[in-house]
Amino acid sequence: MATTAMLLVGGAAVTAAAEAPGQDETLAAAVFTAPTSISQNMAWTSGNGSTLLRLQEDGHLVLYYQGQPTYSYAGTWSKGSVAAFQEDGNFVVYDANGAAVFNGDGACINSGQSPIWNQAETMRLTDDGRHQFLNARGQVLCEFPL
DSSP states (O other): OEEEEEEEETTEEEEEEEEOTTTOOOOOEEEEESSEEEETTEEEEOTTSSEEEEEOTTSOEEEEETTEEEEEOTTOTTTOSEEEEOTTSOEEEEOTTSOEEEEHHHHHHHTTSOOOTTTOOEEEEETTSOEEEEOTTSOEEEEEOO
């Protein structure tokens, strides 16, 4: 049975519904729109916090699921200063000098998935450990781990 609540968010009424435990198997997700970025020692998290995309203090961008590292973003260790989901749809990690050390579009294409540059509208972290990029229709273009 669904539980419904009326919330007041920024002066606007929002209706939220949640299924009773065991009633709905749909996973929650945190959805981010561009532009959004994090710097060292910061993270994006999924809806229930089980998935974390963290730019560590050492500059390494790592995807964690249930506290365990599941994916390491190539080229970022000791170099990453800012991770950004950009307005052009690309996901890039930059070093302290502004040079790209990881290009999400290239990683997606090299793994046989769809490009995200000029196509991704949102970035999503799912509660089952995935980092995804979606187009305007909500279709997954690319996801990590690859």
